[in-house]
Amino acid sequence: MEVLQRGRNARTGAKESQALLLLATRPGPRPAQVGSRAAAVDERKVQQAWQREMAKVALFPGRTHLLPMGPAHARALGYRQEELVGVPSAAVLLCAGMGHVVHAGALRPGERVVDVGSGGGLDALLAAKAVGESGRVLGVEMVEELLRKAQHVAGRLSQLKFLKGYAEQLPTEDGSADVVMANGVVNLCCVDKGRVLREMWRVLRKGGRLVIADAVTQVVKPWLVRSQPGLWITEQAGLLTADELRTLIVAAGFSNVQQATGQNLWSATRD
Numbered sequence: 001m002e003v004l005q006r007g008r009n010a011r012t013g014a015k016e017s018q019a020l021l022l023l024a025t026r027p028g029p030r031p032a033q034v035g036s037r038a039a040a041v042d043e044r045k046v047q048q049a050w051q052r053e054m055a056k057v058a059l060f061p062g063r064t065h066l067l068p069m070g071p072a073h074a075r076a077l078g079y080r081q082e083e084l085v086g087v088p089s090a091a092v093l094l095c096a097g098m099g100h101v102v103h104a105g106a107l108r109p110g111e112r113v114v115d116v117g118s119g120g121g122l123d124a125l126l127a128a129k130a131v132g133e134s135g136r137v138l139g140v141e142m143v144e145e146l147l148r149k150a151q152h153v154a155g156r157l158s159q160l161k162f163l164k165g166y167a168e169q170l171p172t173e174d175g176s177a178d179v180v181m182a183n184g185v186v187n188l189c190c191v192d193k194g195r196v197l198r199e200m201w202r203v204l205r206k207g208g209r210l211v212i213a214d215a216v217t218q219v220v221k222p223w224l225v226r227s228q229p230g231l232w233i234t235e236q237a238g239l240l241t242a243d244e245l246r247t248l249i250v251a252a253g254f255s256n257v258q259q260a261t262g263q264n265l266w267s268a269t270r271d
């Protein structure tokens with residue numbers, strides 16, 4: 001901004017001011033601060049790119065997609081055959097997460113759970129079984145085609161509902177959840193990961209738990225790659241490293257941040 005204002009100074013002359021403007025708008029080196037990386041790409045365009053991709057996934061779940069998914073993927077993540085008994089096959093076909101957040105969350109009967117980016121509804125359904133009729137599970141998802149599938153999966157379970165919404169602005173009140181979980185959403189899909197984590201902190205009650213499974217990268221992609229929404233899908237261009245993700249979880253206000261050994265699973269608490 002400062003550079004733009006100086007560029008408009010009449011005393012510097014037209015050529016100089018154009019050069020200054022170019023410097024201000026041309027993509028430069030990747031910003032050093034984790035939080036400022038959000039500015040490198042248009043959030044709405046990334047969401048739209050994911051919406052297009054996930055709508056295809058919802059409509060043609062049996063086909064090969066960019067994301068690993070389906071029953072074999074679920075087994076590789078640790079979902080056990082016995083817990084999938086009675087689960088509609090549509091939910092398992094759409095399993096596209098990065099870990100077993102329901103298992104990691106150690107859910108108890110009566111707990112209130114929010115599943116952010118609930119996809120085809122598998123985790124929300126398993127969570128609803130774990131918390132029972134005295135509990136409550138809300139799946140939040142931005143892709144209508146997936147929501148329709150998940151609503152079908154939910155069947156008549158009164159403790160389970162799905163709402164259209166965004167991770168950046170969860171459709172639920174402050175302090176209304178005992179557990180917030182997200183499987184393959186925060187690091188893989190979201191542009192402003194810090195904002196999403198703060199939003200998760202907002203909806204958790206004091207003492208509530210956060211459980212996240214996510215992909216991470218060893219080396220963050222160059223800014224020119226990160227700035228192209230389509231590459232967030234094909235190249236997983238939005239990923240941060242495990243250390244950076246942990247830094248953002250702490251910065252959002254969480255305590256007891258732990259990463260399961262050898263897995264892309266984080267847990268934390270809101271004190």
Ligand SMILES: C[S@@+](CC[C@H](N)C(=O)[O-])C[C@H]1O[C@@H](n2cnc3c(N)ncnc32)[C@H](O)[C@@H]1O
Nearest residue numbers: 054095096097117118119142166167183184189
């Ligand atoms: C990799 S898929 C995982 C789906 C599901 N959690 C699972 O484990 O199968 C990521 C999901 O997050 C959703 N998503 C991505 N960005 C989102 C956002 N900003 N707000 C809400 N949902 C989002 C996508 O539509 C997609 O359903």
